[in-house]
Amino acid sequence: MRKMILALIYLSFFSFFSCQNDLIEYEKGDVKVNIEQGDEWLHDFPLFWGINKKNPPQIAIWLEDTQGHYLSTVYATHKIATQSWLSAGGNRRKEALPCWCYARGVKYEDGLYLPTKSKPLTDGISGATPRGSFNVKLKPSNALQKFVVKVEINHSTDFNEYYPKSAKEGDANYSGGKEGSGQPALVYAATIDLSSGQKTFEATLIGHSSPDGTSGEIYKDLSGLTTALHIVKHITVSIQ
Amino acid sequence: MKKYFIVFIACMGFASLNAQCIHNVVFSTDMGVGMATSTPEYTPFTWRVMGHYKATKHLSVGVGTGLSFYEKALMPVFADAKLMIGKAHKLNPYIEYAVGYSFALDRNANGGFYMNPAVGMRYSLSKGKALTFSVGYEQQKLERLKEYQNSLYVAQFAEKLDHASISFKVGFIF
Numbered sequence: 378m379r380k381m382i383l384a385l386i387y388l389s390f391f392s393f394f395s396c397q398n399d400l401i402e403y404e405k406g407d408v409k410v411n412i413e414q415g416d417e418w419l420h421d422f423p424l425f426w427g428i429n430k431k432n433p434p435q436i437a438i439w440l441e442d443t444q445g446h447y448l449s450t451v452y453a454t455h456k457i458a459t460q461s462w463l464s465a466g467g468n469r470r471k472e473a474l475p476c477w478c479y480a481r482g483v484k485y486e487d488g489l490y491l492p493t494k495s496k497p498l499t500d501g502i503s504g505a506t507p508r509g510s511f512n513v514k515l516k517p518s519n520a521l522q523k524f525v526v527k528v529e530i531n532h533s534t535d536f537n538e539y540y541p542k543s544a545k546e547g548d549a550n551y552s553g554g555k556e557g558s559g560q561p562a563l564v565y566a567a568t569i570d571l572s573s574g575q576k577t578f579e580a581t582l583i584g585h586s587s588p589d590g591t592s593g594e595i596y597k598d599l600s601g602l603t604t605a606l607h608i609v610k611h612i613t614v615s616i617q
Numbered sequence: 618m619k620k621y622f623i624v625f626i627a628c629m630g631f632a633s634l635n636a637q638c639i640h641n642v643v644f645s646t647d648m649g650v651g652m653a654t655s656t657p658e659y660t661p662f663t664w665r666v667m668g669h670y671k672a673t674k675h676l677s678v679g680v681g682t683g684l685s686f687y688e689k690a691l692m693p694v695f696a697d698a699k700l701m702i703g704k705a706h707k708l709n710p711y712i713e714y715a716v717g718y719s720f721a722l723d724r725n726a727n728g729g730f731y732m733n734p735a736v737g738m739r740y741s742l743s744k745g746k747a748l749t750f751s752v753g754y755e756q757q758k759l760e761r762l763k764e765y766q767n768s769l770y771v772a773q774f775a776e777k778l779d780h781a782s783i784s785f786k787v788g789f790i791f
Contacts, residue, residue, distance in 0.1 A: 397727045398724060398726075400726070400773075400775040401773055440769070448769060449769055449770075451765075451770075451772050459657075461657070500763075501763055501764055501765030501766075502763075502765045502772065504774060505657050505776050505778050507777060508779075512774070514772065515771070516771040516773075517769065518768065520768060520769055
């Protein structure tokens, strides 16, 4: 018995020398959506007794056609996809990624366009919130040639003087109260034409979402935004 | 070449341990579950086997391996130190710290850092044999491939998971 255990330990130590797999392999024609983290990617989220936790942002990536019609969600972070918010005080956080929620257009029992715990987003498109730069691979079918990649990104409790914690419901800068967003979500977009021969498309910041999450509208005035502008450095869509 | 050399040295080390110090080596096995404290949450099931060398009357150090079941099956390989507290009695408290790396058994996954500090009680049975019960904190990192397909595309991304849980383990020393 003891020899068997020793042999098992020997064998397991041999596995130290195995390699990590590259989980994603790109081939010619694949589309890589790359989100490069900015200086504000991790944000102090207050827990208790003045202790903060470094939180990464909530993200949704989806596709639209060039007329602005929603096609499909490519990726959404786990917390919004499954409503597994921590310390949100019961807030469903409709202000987190409202542009994506309204574009998706799925209304749930409580009237919100947010997935619920009992009806979460499909598991294959949701993932643990990445703590740094991140990419998604798309292998497009022939039906997908010209489309828009949209990315919405948001931190919770990212208050500043324009979007303060003290804003009251109904105020233009109300963002969900003390467990809300603070600065609203930002929306980036890149129009991709696979037949153009162009290899790299840079997503541009097209505006911010509704601060209180009551619509899917995009607001072009970015004057009240400060740190939120540095959550991401670049969003690039490249054709392999 | 360097890797093979290290493996050779490790094997020689184990072999010499086996030959010279086997009387000071104790083996143990444990299994347990965890209560998730992180999101995405997952309740792990683990089975471990360890060999410890009794460095002093109270301190033993060793290595171990086993199986951990999270979203993917993993094989942890770790170093482990166990410190018995107080004089030897029928029931003895101890503290333990395991740290290492887990390897994924699935090709669509990568393992990662593994850590399990714990406090426990050892209940002596007959000569050299004992039962253990421990409560600890387990951290396990891993990465897995996620995929979604529809009529427009196939999407893939690598999900990095950092699981934390309160672990509960029952073990046997022999």
